Amino acid sequence: MAEDILAPLAGKIIKIHVAPGATVEEDDEVLIIEAMKMETPIFAPCDGTIKALKLKEGDEVEEDDLIAVIE
Amino acid sequence: MVDLFSMLFKTTGLFHLTPGMIVMWMIGLTLIYLAVSKGYEPLLLLPIGFGILLVNLPLAGLMEPNEGLVWRFYHYGIQWEVIPPLIFLGLGALTDFGPLIANPRLIFLGAGAQAGVYFTFFIAHAMGFDLREAATIGIIGGADGPTTIFLATKLAPQLLGSCAVAAYSYMALVPIIQPPIMRMMTTEAERKIRMKKGRKVKKREKLFFPLVSMFIIILLVPASAPLISMFMLGNLFRESGVVERLNHVAQNDLLNIVTLFLGLPVGATMHADSFLQPKVIFIFVLGLVAFSISTMTGILLAKLMNLFSKSKINPLLGAAGVSAVPMAARVAHKMGQEADKKNYLLMYAMGPNVAGVIGTVIAAGIFLTMLS
Numbered sequence: 001m002a003e004d005i006l007a008p009l010a011g012k013i014i015k016i017h018v019a020p021g022a023t024v025e026e027d028d029e030v031l032i033i034e035a036m037k038m039e040t041p042i043f044a045p046c047d048g049t050i051k052a053l054k055l056k057e058g059d060e061v062e063e064d065d066l067i068a069v070i071e
Numbered sequence: 072m073v074d075l076f077s078m079l080f081k082t083t084g085l086f087h088l089t090p091g092m093i094v095m096w097m098i099g100l101t102l103i104y105l106a107v108s109k110g111y112e113p114l115l116l117l118p119i120g121f122g123i124l125l126v127n128l129p130l131a132g133l134m135e136p137n138e139g140l141v142w143r144f145y146h147y148g149i150q151w152e153v154i155p156p157l158i159f160l161g162l163g164a165l166t167d168f169g170p171l172i173a174n175p176r177l178i179f180l181g182a183g184a185q186a187g188v189y190f191t192f193f194i195a196h197a198m199g200f201d202l203r204e205a206a207t208i209g210i211i212g213g214a215d216g217p218t219t220i221f222l223a224t225k226l227a228p229q230l231l232g233s234c235a236v237a238a239y240s241y242m243a244l245v246p247i248i249q250p251p252i253m254r255m256m257t258t259e260a261e262r263k264i265r266m267k268k269g270r271k272v273k274k275r276e277k278l279f280f281p282l283v284s285m286f287i288i289i290l291l292v293p294a295s296a297p298l299i300s301m302f303m304l305g306n307l308f309r310e311s312g313v314v315e316r317l318n319h320v321a322q323n324d325l326l327n328i329v330t331l332f333l334g335l336p337v338g339a340t341m342h343a344d345s346f347l348q349p350k351v352i353f354i355f356v357l358g359l360v361a362f363s364i365s366t367m368t369g370i371l372l373a374k375l376m377n378l379f380s381k382s383k384i385n386p387l388l389g390a391a392g393v394s395a396v397p398m399a400a401r402v403a404h405k406m407g408q409e410a411d412k413k414n415y416l417l418m419y420a421m422g423p424n425v426a427g428v429i430g431t432v433i434a435a436g437i438f439l440t441m442l443s
Contacts, residue, residue: 008415027412035417036397040404043412063418064268 011035091343122338161326163305173269181426184392187365212361213431295436
């Protein structure tokens, strides 16, 4: 079962903690989005392996943009 | 020879120094310290602190009417009502009304959080402040600097300095003042409420929003026109997409320039003789009361709306109805994430937050209409 990590808010990705292939557990911090001059950590929605990273550090995201897929 | 030296001494400021002035130096230096080392609203508290120092240097005459340099900034910038509206022009260009349009019922939270303003107005009046002073003190509860300055200039210029400092201090202290109140007023389960995704807002809606609100608000509360007109013009620059240069200059260069000319004269209104009075302490206390009540009523209103609505609102968003943008929204977001890591409230909180700005301006407009 694959689950997508969508951007919960618009902003700029300033840090991605994981690489494709990394295993994550639910509630692990996966990346940080900066919005309104505040860093918002984004947490993994489920256990699994990072299958694909669609965006990289420095990218601007809109709400609901696909950032990564966890499998 | 001795006479000559004593005459020379009498021409220096040192001879005319009063203890009150030295107390004001301490206050000014404290504000500068807080700005520099704690980062409390440095863009304003730093020049305000410096302005306090300047006006309490005897014989310098910088605030001498018609002559002093800082007096000219004060007169042509603030008394002429130029700077606060220009700040609103920049804020309008910076403001994204998207979250508000996507979730229009959150407007009520921005209105609910103005209750502290009116409540404090009545308390201050009961405590012996006259109506105009009471209104100026109440508006501190909106936690909106330029609006406070705008209203103080028109209703109670003698309170301008202290009310502005109170408003900006409480804005800086939002992350300290609000969380205990929010924790007290909400349950863990309420803080965990996740907001239902808002719909996507179309470009055209964002374009019409400043126009429509300008019409509605100014027709209803004409006295709010100076601030609302500039706020909505700035926002129209932003959303129209055809005047990128004006949009950019309004939210960057112009905003910086007027900010530069705002703090210094505001600080310079705080001369020892007018500032060091017992009522200044009351102003700070009442300002804090106003601000705390606004936080509470915002939360209570959100809870009240939840009683009648199927899709629940996270009551933390109510606290974001005070207009300290974006600090209050950030606080709501952080508290939400504390309760549930995957609860991202920031963008939802921006809705009541920008509604709070409009709410405070309208409150100021209503005071102006009634009292001037």
